[in-house]
Amino acid sequence: xxxxxxxxxxxxxxxxxxxxxxxxxxxxxxxxxxxxxxxxxxxxxxxxxxxxxxxxxxxxxxxxxxxxxxxxxxxxxxxxxxxxxxxxxxxxxxxxxxxxxxxxxxxxxxxxxxxxxxxxxxxxxxxxxxxxxxxxxxxxxxxxxxxxxxxxxxxxxxxxxxxxxxxxxxxxxxxxxxxxxxxxxxxxxxxxxxxxxxxxxxxxxxxxxxxxxxxxxxxxxxxxxxxxxxxxxxxxxxxxxxxxxxxxxxxxxxxxxxxxxxxxxxxxxxxxxxxxxxxxxxxxxxxxxxxxxxxxxxxxxxxxxxxxxxxxxxxxxxxxxxxxxxxxxxxxxxxxxxxxxxxxxxxxxxxxxxxxxxxxxxxxxxxxxxxxxxxxxxxxxxxxxxxxxxxxxxxxxxxxxxxxxxxxxxxxxxxxxxxxxxxxxxxxxxxxxxxxxxxxxxxxxxxxxxxxxxxxxxxxxxxxxxxxxxxxxxxxxxxxxxxxxxxxxxxxxxxxxxxxxxxxxxxxxxxxxxxxxx
Ligand code: BG6
Numbered sequence: 001x002x003x004x005x006x007x008x009x010x011x012x013x014x015x016x017x018x019x020x021x022x023x024x025x026x027x028x029x030x031x032x033x034x035x036x037x038x039x040x041x042x043x044x045x046x047x048x049x050x051x052x053x054x055x056x057x058x059x060x061x062x063x064x065x066x067x068x069x070x071x072x073x074x075x076x077x078x079x080x081x082x083x084x085x086x087x088x089x090x091x092x093x094x095x096x097x098x099x100x101x102x103x104x105x106x107x108x109x110x111x112x113x114x115x116x117x118x119x120x121x122x123x124x125x126x127x128x129x130x131x132x133x134x135x136x137x138x139x140x141x142x143x144x145x146x147x148x149x150x151x152x153x154x155x156x157x158x159x160x161x162x163x164x165x166x167x168x169x170x171x172x173x174x175x176x177x178x179x180x181x182x183x184x185x186x187x188x189x190x191x192x193x194x195x196x197x198x199x200x201x202x203x204x205x206x207x208x209x210x211x212x213x214x215x216x217x218x219x220x221x222x223x224x225x226x227x228x229x230x231x232x233x234x235x236x237x238x239x240x241x242x243x244x245x246x247x248x249x250x251x252x253x254x255x256x257x258x259x260x261x262x263x264x265x266x267x268x269x270x271x272x273x274x275x276x277x278x279x280x281x282x283x284x285x286x287x288x289x290x291x292x293x294x295x296x297x298x299x300x301x302x303x304x305x306x307x308x309x310x311x312x313x314x315x316x317x318x319x320x321x322x323x324x325x326x327x328x329x330x331x332x333x334x335x336x337x338x339x340x341x342x343x344x345x346x347x348x349x350x351x352x353x354x355x356x357x358x359x360x361x362x363x364x365x366x367x368x369x370x371x372x373x374x375x376x377x378x379x380x381x382x383x384x385x386x387x388x389x390x391x392x393x394x395x396x397x398x399x400x401x402x403x404x405x406x407x408x409x410x411x412x413x414x415x416x417x418x419x420x421x422x423x424x425x426x427x428x429x430x431x432x433x434x435x436x437x438x439x440x441x442x443x444x445x446x447x448x449x450x451x452x453x454x455x456x457x458x459x460x461x462x463x464x465x466x467x468x469x470x471x472x473x474x475x476x477x478x479x480x481x482x483x484x485x486x487x488x489x490x491x492x493x494x495x496x497x498x499x500x501x502x503x504x505x506x507x508x509x510x511x512x513x514x515x516x517x518x
Contacts, residue, residue, distance in 0.1 A: 022055040022452035023166060025133035026122055030109060030148055031140040032062030032073075036173070038080035041137065044444035046081060049098040050091065053449055059130050061103045063118060073104040086442055109144055115155040122157070133166040134158075135452055139173060146189035153193040162195045171200045171451050174265055175256065176460070179476070180469035187462050200451045201460040205266040207443025209432070210402040212458070214273040214375075215287070217400070217408075225278075227379065229354045234395060235509055236274060237376040240267055240364040244371070245315065245325050245492065246342065250333035258312075258344040262364040264472045268295060269460075270402070271360060274375055275350055284457040288464060295467040297352040306478035311499040313343030314484055315367040318491030325367055325492035339483045342366045343490060345500035346475075347507075359507060363500060367492035372514035373402040387423060394425040397512070405517075406440075407431035 027045070029037055048054045062073055078099065081090050105121055107114025123131055136152060138145055149170060152158035161167045170190065177183025190199055205211050218224055227233070240262055246253040253261065272291040279286040301309060316327040328334055328342050343365030350360065381395040399409045407430050414426040432440075450458050487499040495513055504510050 020453040020455050022053075022449055023133055024055045024057050024127055024129040025135055025166075025452050026059040026061060026125065026130050027135045027137060027448075027452070028061045028063055028105075028118065028122075029137045029139055030063045030144075031138070032064040032104070033066050034064075034139050036139045037062065038077060039084050040442070040444045041139065041448070042077045043081055043084045043086065044442055044448050046085065046090070046095065046098055047087070047441065047445050048449060050087070050094050053445075054098075055452060057101070057127050057130060058452075059101050059103065059122075059125055061105055061118065061121060063105045063107055063109070063114070065106070065108050067106055068104055070102065070104050074099045074102055077102065086440070109140065109148055109151075112151055112154060115151045115157065119155050119157055129166070134168045135171065136168065137171045137451075142172070142175065142177070142186055145172060145186060146192070149190060149193040158193055160193055160195050160198070162197055166454070167195070167198050169198050169200055169451060169454060170194050171202060173202050175260065176201055176265075176465050177469060178255070178260070179473050180466060183465055183469050187466070191462075196462055197456065199462070200456060201465060202447055203265045203269050203460050204443040204447065205269050205402075206458040206460075207445070207447040208402060209441070209446075210400070210406050211270060211273065212446075214270070214400065219278050228377075230356055230358050232379055233358055234378045234380045235359040235361060235507075237378065237512060238267060238270055238274070238360065238362045238374075239376070239511075239514060240270075240362075240373045241368040241495075241514060242364075242366050242371050243320055243368060245367045246328065246331050246334070248332060250331040253342075254334055254338060254340055257340045258342055258364055258366070259472055259475060263344060263362070264468050265460075267362050267364055268468045268471065270373075270375065271348070271362065272464075274377075275355060275360070277354070282457065284455060284459075287457050288461045292461065292463050292467055294350065294352075295464065295471065297350045297355075298471055299349040299351045300471075301474055301478070303478035306475050307482075309348070309503070310344070310346040310475055310478075311488060311497065311503050312341035312479070312484055313345070313365060313488050313490050313497040313500065314338070314340065315342050315365075315492045316489050318367070318493040320367060320369065320493040327492075328366075341484070341488075343368075343496045343500070345496060345503055347503060359509070361504060361509070361511070363496065363511070365490075365496050368495060369493055370514055370516055372404065372516075374514050375400040375402070376512050378509075378512075387421070393423070399512075401514070405431065406433070 029041060031037070045054070045060060078095060081095070103121060105118050107117055122134070125131055134157060136158065138148060140148065149158060158168045177186050218228060272294045276290040276294040279290045314328050318325055329336050329338055345361065345363035348360045348362065350358070377398045379396040381393055384393050387393060394411070394413055397411045401407050410428045411425050413423050416422040416424055447458060488497045490497040495511065501511065
C-alpha cells in the first residue's frame, strides 16, 4: 500500500468513527398537518428510505388536531410528495414500504389525554427500540414548546437525562425567539423538561452539503489554513441573495425583517464556520465551542458604530427577470409605511488573533437579481512593482459557492498569450456536479438523519443562539426611532441600496456580485 492510500484510509476511518449510525426509532411530529411536514419532513424521510439510510425498523407518528385516520393522512402525504419530492416520479414500492410505518395520532396539544393516547400508540410498537428511542419534532409555534414538552414529561415519554444511551430528543425549528430575552425564556422552558444535550435546534443552512464542506475544506487541506488569517486575507464577503420577495409571508416578515429572518441564524452560522479556529475533534461540543468563540469575538457595536457599519434596505417596485415585482410596502399584510428591512449589509470585525483588522462584509436581501449564497475571500494584493505599468492588479480571491452552481472558484492573474505583457484574471473551478454527479440531498435529509442518530454537531447550541441574539439585539436597538433614509431603498431586481455600496467604498472595497454562470 502506498502512502497516499494509507492516508485515504485514515481519513475515511476517522470520519466514519465520527458518525454515529441512526438506531431504530420513532419520530413524532407535532403540528403534523402543517406545511413543513408535507413540504420538507416527509419528502426528506421518504428520500432517506429510498437511499436506504433510514434505520430499520422505524415509525413516524403525526400528532395533530384534525380528525383523520392513518390511511387518510398517508393519502394526503402521498399527494404532497408528488408535488414536493426532489426526485420524480415517486417510487411506488418504496413509498408503500415507507408509508406502512406512518401513523396518525389525533389529539389536542393542550390536552393531556392526547399524550396518553400517543403513549399507548408508541408502546404498542413491536420493537423495544421503537418504544424507547424517541425523537419529538416540534413543527409548532414556539409558544407551544413548553406545553408540549411539559405534557410529554408528565406522561413519561420524555425524561430529562444527560447520559442515557438513547435519550429522547427534541427538534425545534426557527424562529428560536424574537430577541435574547425571548430566546432565553424558550431555552428555560425547554430545559425544564429536557437536558440541553437532548435539544436539537435546526438551522437548515447547516444541513447543506456546501456549508458542511467549509470545515472540510479549511481543515483537511494543507494550503488554506496558512493563508486563512489577517496576514493574507484583505476582507471577506458573505452574500446570501434571494430573487424572491416576501410573497405571502408579509405578516411574519413585518416582525422579523432580514436581520431576524436571515442574519441571526443562517448568515452568522456561515460566518462562524468561515472564521472559527480548528476544533480539537469533530465531536459536536468541540465544533460548537469554536463556533461560539468566534461569535463572541465579533466586536460589539455602539449605536454610533451601527450607524456607520450597518445598512438597511427595503425594496420598492421593480423588475426581476422581466417580471414586475410590487414594492414591499404593497405586499399583503405589510404596513404601507413599514420601515422593516428586506435587505441588510454590514461590516463586522472579529477581534481575535487571526482576524484582527479584517473586515467581514455580510449582506442578504430579497428581490435581488439572483438567488445565490456565496463566500468570497479576497486576498491581499501582490506588491505592484513588476507590473506597475499595467492597471491595478486584480487581487486573488477564492469564492465558495454554497448555492446554486455549488462549487469553488479560485481567481488569479495570468498572462494573456502573445507578445504584449498583458495580464488578466483567470479562474480555476471546482464544481460539485462535475466532480460528484448531481447528488443534491435536501438539507432536511441530513438534519433528520443526524437528529435520529443523536449527533448534535449540525444543530445550534443554547449559547450559540443566545450569542447571535446579542449581536442582533444591539443592532436593532440602535434602529429604534430611526426610519429608513432615502439611500436605503432599492428597486426590486437590483443589488440593494446605494448605501450598501458606500459602506464598502469607505474602505476602498467593492461588492463582488455573484454571477449566474461560472
Ligand atoms: C429561511 C427564511 O430560513 O431561509 C426564508 O425564513 C429564506 O426567508 C430561506 O427564503 C432561504 O433558504 P434557502 O435554503 O432557500 O437559501
